[in-house]
Amino acid sequence: MPRLALTGTASFLGGRLLRRLVAERGADAVLAVDIAPPPTTLQGVRHRMLDLTLPGADRRLVELFREEDVDTVFHAAFFTTPRRDTSYAHELESIGTLHLAAAAAAAGVRHLVLRSFTAVYGARGQNPSFLTEDKRPDSGSRLAWVRDKAEAEEHAFSFSRRYPGLGVTVLRFATLLGPGVHSFYTRLLSKRAVAVLLGYDPLLQLLHPDDALEAAMLALAQGPSQVVNVVPRTPLTLLTALHLADKVTLPVPHPVAYPLAELWWGTGVGEAPAGFLDYARFPFVADGAKARRTLGFEPRYTSRQALEAFLAYRYPETRRPAAAEPEPAEAGAGEIGA
Amino acid sequence: MSDTAKVVPIGRGRRPARRPRVKTEPGVLERRVDELERELRAERQAKRGDSLLVALARAVSSGAGALDWASLGRLQRALYFAWHSEETDAYGADARFGEALEPFFEFLYAMWWRVEATGTENVPARGAGLVVANHSGVLPYDGLMLQLAIKHEHPARRLCRMLALDMFALLPVLAPLLSKSGSVRASPENAERLLREGELLGVFPEGVKGIGKRYRERYKLARFGRGGFVRVALRTGTPIVPCAIVGAEEIHPVVGKADWLGRPFGLPYFPLTPTFPWLGPLGLLPLPTKWSIDFGEPIDLREHGPEGAEDPILVNRIAESVRETIQKMVDGRLARRRSVWFG
Numbered sequence: 001m002p003r004l005a006l007t008g009t010a011s012f013l014g015g016r017l018l019r020r021l022v023a024e025r026g027a028d029a030v031l032a033v034d035i036a037p038p039p040t041t042l043q044g045v046r047h048r049m050l051d052l053t054l055p056g057a058d059r060r061l062v063e064l065f066r067e068e069d070v071d072t073v074f075h076a077a078f079f080t081t082p083r084r085d086t087s088y089a090h091e092l093e094s095i096g097t098l099h100l101a102a103a104a105a106a107a108g109v110r111h112l113v114l115r116s117f118t119a120v121y122g123a124r125g126q127n128p129s130f131l132t133e134d135k136r137p138d139s140g141s142r143l144a145w146v147r148d149k150a151e152a153e154e155h156a157f158s159f160s161r162r163y164p165g166l167g168v169t170v171l172r173f174a175t176l177l178g179p180g181v182h183s184f185y186t187r188l189l190s191k192r193a194v195a196v197l198l199g200y201d202p203l204l205q206l207l208h209p210d211d212a213l214e215a216a217m218l219a220l221a222q223g224p225s226q227v228v229n230v231v232p233r234t235p236l237t238l239l240t241a242l243h244l245a246d247k248v249t250l251p252v253p254h255p256v257a258y259p260l261a262e263l264w265w266g267t268g269v270g271e272a273p274a275g276f277l278d279y280a281r282f283p284f285v286a287d288g289a290k291a292r293r294t295l296g297f298e299p300r301y302t303s304r305q306a307l308e309a310f311l312a313y314r315y316p317e318t319r320r321p322a323a324a325e326p327e328p329a330e331a332g333a334g335e336i337g338a
Numbered sequence: 339m340s341d342t343a344k345v346v347p348i349g350r351g352r353r354p355a356r357r358p359r360v361k362t363e364p365g366v367l368e369r370r371v372d373e374l375e376r377e378l379r380a381e382r383q384a385k386r387g388d389s390l391l392v393a394l395a396r397a398v399s400s401g402a403g404a405l406d407w408a409s410l411g412r413l414q415r416a417l418y419f420a421w422h423s424e425e426t427d428a429y430g431a432d433a434r435f436g437e438a439l440e441p442f443f444e445f446l447y448a449m450w451w452r453v454e455a456t457g458t459e460n461v462p463a464r465g466a467g468l469v470v471a472n473h474s475g476v477l478p479y480d481g482l483m484l485q486l487a488i489k490h491e492h493p494a495r496r497l498c499r500m501l502a503l504d505m506f507a508l509l510p511v512l513a514p515l516l517s518k519s520g521s522v523r524a525s526p527e528n529a530e531r532l533l534r535e536g537e538l539l540g541v542f543p544e545g546v547k548g549i550g551k552r553y554r555e556r557y558k559l560a561r562f563g564r565g566g567f568v569r570v571a572l573r574t575g576t577p578i579v580p581c582a583i584v585g586a587e588e589i590h591p592v593v594g595k596a597d598w599l600g601r602p603f604g605l606p607y608f609p610l611t612p613t614f615p616w617l618g619p620l621g622l623l624p625l626p627t628k629w630s631i632d633f634g635e636p637i638d639l640r641e642h643g644p645e646g647a648e649d650p651i652l653v654n655r656i657a658e659s660v661r662e663t664i665q666k667m668v669d670g671r672l673a674r675r676r677s678v679w680f681g
């Protein structure tokens with residue numbers, strides 16, 4: 001039986017997906033490819049240790065895919081949190097995907113699924129209210145974090161064009177937030193006071209991990225379907241999110257905030273480079289209509305429910321988890337934004 | 339009422355096929371709806387005021403010594419949710435925000451500019467509609483007033499979503515203010531999406547050329563963009579409602595421009611008026627002119643079909659004819675106007 005290879009199993013989404021796949025298809029149907037072994041609680045999972053950044057990675061991947069009879073690859077080895085070591089991130093995300101796509105094409109893999117981010121559209125004042133999949137990613141972004149992901153998508157598509165046997169799905173997930181998520185967003189949400197830009201309050205989309213997992217499973221079942229946005233049912237504004245979390249907000253005028261954030265990041269204190277301020281300034285809300293149409297994916301949680309689920313996980317002593325349960329009665333109302 | 343209730347037969351298990359209906363005068367229902375709405379609003383306001391007061395009182399009674407991050411956070415939360423709701427719609431429109439600012443805008447509408455709206459019956463009560471108006475007045479007050487005119491003087495009380503210029507979507511304070519009051523950024527994607535959802539849209543095709551024009555060019559409509567609004571209307575088969583706004587040109591008479599001053603702040607223009615920037619923030623006070631907002635007969639474009647959108651000559655011709663219609667409406671109003679301040 002052909003197997004499914006999963007990279008980035010040490011990441012949050014990759015790890016959750018590995019568990020789900022093992023539970024549904026059995027340990028023998030899945031192959032974990034990562035530099036770190038999967039958790040010992042998952043017994044019998046086949047694991048191949050491989051560093052995507054090494055020069056010979058593509059050759060080793062071809063061998064590996066042939067040996068293990070892999071026909072589907074889910075590539076989840078991406079950084080959610082920006083790294084100071086941008087050259088390593090570039091090697092892993094952009095070049096690593098290049099290796100992976102080349103190997104997948106050479107080994108006759110049918111379906112390559114890429115984990116991506118709605119943030120690759122870039123946050124701009126000129127964005128339409130709903131970004132659709134035909135909008136190109138912001139490859140000229142000032143953030144290396146965004147450029148690497150845009151390049152990775154481009155590599156996957158260029159191999160798909162050259163080798164028609166290789167189908168590609170790029171899942172652009174909205175910002176993940178929920179139980180178990182650890183990223184720089186959750187670190188910001190764990191502080192007592194958060195700096196915001198004075199006079200800006202953009203809409204955010206916060207995706208519950210359960211929804212993200214569901215969409216990933218549907219995409220694997222569906223087959224190649226190009227770019228698909230995976231977004232929650234409704235968005236909420238940044239300040240609403242921060243105030244629901246009882247944070248103190250410190251408004252900073254934006255002409256001052258950018259240099260300050262750059263300094264903060266440069267000195268090693270800040271959580272993210274200054275380019276991320278754009279994401280607290282302008283909206284980058286993506287449209288989930290294609291996921292519904294092609295994958296049949298219906299998000300269960302709103303952004304607010306994802307936030308509340310996270311808060312209940314992060315502050316179990318003060319937050320009631322009951323509020324975070326999705327209400328089936330609500331389905332059907334207000335899912336325009338999803 | 340009591341004499342109709344007397345003769346209901348019991349037994350048989352069947353209701354009389356027709357119940358005698360109480361005839362009401364036309365105004366009664368509307369008045370009742372108004373009353374109920376006012377009550378609801380007062381109730382909500384009382385509740386909101388309460389929670390805010392409680393939060394403030396708690397902060398005061400605990401004293402400055404006991405002030406910590408958590409209580410500060412709770413206080414900020416109460417302050418924020420006093421005028422924002424916890425959920426917005428998919429485009430970011432916030433019902434409570436609109437309600438909270440309404441007294442201020444209503445003051446501007448009824449007392450400051452004494453807006454006189456005519457022809458509101460031309461705005462469709464149901465389904466998609468595209469209100470096209472002339473733009474003026476440096477700051478987008480005309481859009482907010484147009485929104486209020488439709489909300490208050492149209493029987494369906496519809497929310498008219500304005501398509502905001504790019505520059506307003508970039509500016510601090512103004513960007514969230516516009517998006518929370520129901521505006522979206524002016525782009526063909528947004529417009530088409532909203533019209534297909536059957537929303538009422540308002541658009542100022544003159545764009546920056548209209549809003550920042552000099553005083554001596556007042557009430558001369560600038561070129562209507564590249565006809566994008568016509569293309570969207572053709573594609574979706576939406577009627578265009580021409581609208582003339584008179585009075586907004588004089589609220590901030592632009593006597594000169596110093597665009598080089600605005601450039602570092604990302605402003606596309608920097609107007610010099612008799613009061614701004616000489617009087618500082620006081621110069622931002624708009625002059626109390628008398629406004630009128632006239633809605634003209636809707637223009638039905640369905641005869642051209644959606645494929646008409648691909649014909650640039652047709653699109654330009656329609657855009658030009660809409661511009662002329664609005665120019666005529668403006669000129670007619672100006673000819674009848676005797677005073678800038680009293681109409």
